[in-house]
Amino acid sequence: MYASLTLPGDLAGEFELLQRQMDQLFGHGASPSSIRASQRGAFPPINMGTSPEAVEIYAFAPGVDIEKVDVSVEKGLLTIAGERNTALPEDSDKVSVFAAERFDGAFRRVVSLPDDADPTRVEARYRDGILRIVVPKRESSKPRRIEVKQSR
Amino acid sequence: MNMQRQTNNREAGAPEMRTLTPAVDILEDEGGITVKADLPGVARNDLTIRVDGDTLTVEGAMSLGEAPNLGAVYAEVRLAHFRRSFVLSRDLDTERIDAALKDGVLTLSVPKLEKAKPRRVAVRPE
Numbered sequence: 001m002y003a004s005l006t007l008p009g010d011l012a013g014e015f016e017l018l019q020r021q022m023d024q025l026f027g028h029g030a031s032p033s034s035i036r037a038s039q040r041g042a043f044p045p046i047n048m049g050t051s052p053e054a055v056e057i058y059a060f061a062p063g064v065d066i067e068k069v070d071v072s073v074e075k076g077l078l079t080i081a082g083e084r085n086t087a088l089p090e091d092s093d094k095v096s097v098f099a100a101e102r103f104d105g106a107f108r109r110v111v112s113l114p115d116d117a118d119p120t121r122v123e124a125r126y127r128d129g130i131l132r133i134v135v136p137k138r139e140s141s142k143p144r145r146i147e148v149k150q151s152r
Numbered sequence: 153m154n155m156q157r158q159t160n161n162r163e164a165g166a167p168e169m170r171t172l173t174p175a176v177d178i179l180e181d182e183g184g185i186t187v188k189a190d191l192p193g194v195a196r197n198d199l200t201i202r203v204d205g206d207t208l209t210v211e212g213a214m215s216l217g218e219a220p221n222l223g224a225v226y227a228e229v230r231l232a233h234f235r236r237s238f239v240l241s242r243d244l245d246t247e248r249i250d251a252a253l254k255d256g257v258l259t260l261s262v263p264k265l266e267k268a269k270p271r272r273v274a275v276r277p278e
Contacts, residue, residue, distance in 0.1 A: 044192075045228035051221045058216055060192040060229055062256030086188070088177050101175035102190055111226075129192035129256015130216060 017101070043084070043103035044131070048111060052143055054136045055117045059109065062129030063102075069126075071133060073119040078133065081108040116141035171235040174210070182270060184263035185244060191234050192256040199253060201260070203246045209237040210258065243268035 044061035059080050061069075069082035086104040089095045113119070117135040124133045174189045191199065194212035202209045214232045240246060243264050250261040 042228075046226070047216075047224065047229055048226040049218065049222040049224050051219050051223065054219075055225075056218060056222055058218070058229075060190075060256075062190045062192040063188075064255070066255075086177055089179065094181055096180045097178070098180065099176050099178040102177050102188065103175070126255075127217070128195050128215075129190070132217065 042109060043107045044080070044109065046080075046109055046111060050114070052137070054134050055113055057111060057133040057135070059131040059133070060129065061107075061126075061131050064126075064129075064131075066126040066131070069131065071122070071124050071131070073113065073122055073135070076113050076115065076117070076119070077110055078113055078122075078135070079108065079110050080131065080133075081106075083107065169233060169235075170231055171211075171233045172229070172231050173236055174212075174234045176236065182264075184261060185240075187238070187258075187260040187262070189234075189236065189258045189260070190256065191253070191258050193232075194234065194253070194256060194258075196253055199258065201249070201251050201258075203240075203249065206240050206242070206246070207237055208240055208246070208249070208260075208262070209235065210260070211235045212258075 044059040044064075046060075047058045049056050049058075057078060057080075061080075061082075061084070063086070064082055064084050069080065072079050072081075083106045084104060086100075086102050088097060088100055088102075088104060091097050113135055116137045118138045119135065121136045122133060124131060126132075174191050176190075177188045179186050189210060191210075191212045191214075193214035193216055195215065198213040198215065200209075200211045202211075212234045214229075214234065216232075240262060244262045245265045246262070248263050252259045
């Protein structure tokens with residue numbers, strides 16, 4: 001989604017734009033991927049991590065009206081759906097638009113949660129444009145130490 | 153109007169850091185240039201906007217606020233720093249740049265120099 005090359009300056013930005021355009025033209029490519037994986041460049045980009053206590057999902061969605069974002073969990077699938085309006089005007093004789101790289105429009109991302117995630121205790125927070133969703137793991141599935149008793 | 157991306161001039165001795173290039177919208181109207189950049193996870197304290205001659209550089213560090221023992225499962229965003237530079241044309245007033253950050257979106261307004269704004273010229277009657 002983002003350029004991460006070490007090319008000097010914004011040559012990286014140029015390549016990233018080219019890559020995005022190529023992806024849009026040619027789609028996902030030949031290799032199979034998760035059945036719910038979306039095209040490169042999907043908005044918002046998502047990172048997912050786990051700890052022994054919870055599963056955490058980060059959606060990078062700056063400038064979104066969070067009241068209108070729908071976060072839901074059903075059958076082990078977490079869905080983040082909403083809309084971003086960049087309020088970018090059309091080119092006219094008063095306004096020239098030189099770059100329109102930011103995503104504008106409706107979005108929907110779906111991730112599957114592991115079996116030990118407890119969907120009844122989901123918490124979501126939006127700060128500085130990142131939507132952070134924490135799904136605690138079921139108590140019963142947390143790692144438990146089993147003490148082995150020596151038998152004589 | 154001439155607004156292009158600038159090659160970063162690395163300071164001598166500074167390590168080259170891999171950075172994300174934030175998506176931007178750029179528009180120009182009679183008053184000047186407006187740039188909106190997506191910088192998710194960047195708080196005001198972690199944002200640096202520099203003007204060096206005619207080059208404007210925006211840099212920001214992303215903070216997720218994640219738990220320290222979090223192990224990554226899936227990552228579409230793999231770096232935690234943003235950087236992007238722009239060369240500003242001479243009709244822009246680099247001393248009066250206005251910057252606002254809200255919900256991870258940086259809005260920069262760079263006004264035109266007064267003398268560069270469109271003006272009508274009165275014609276003297278002869």
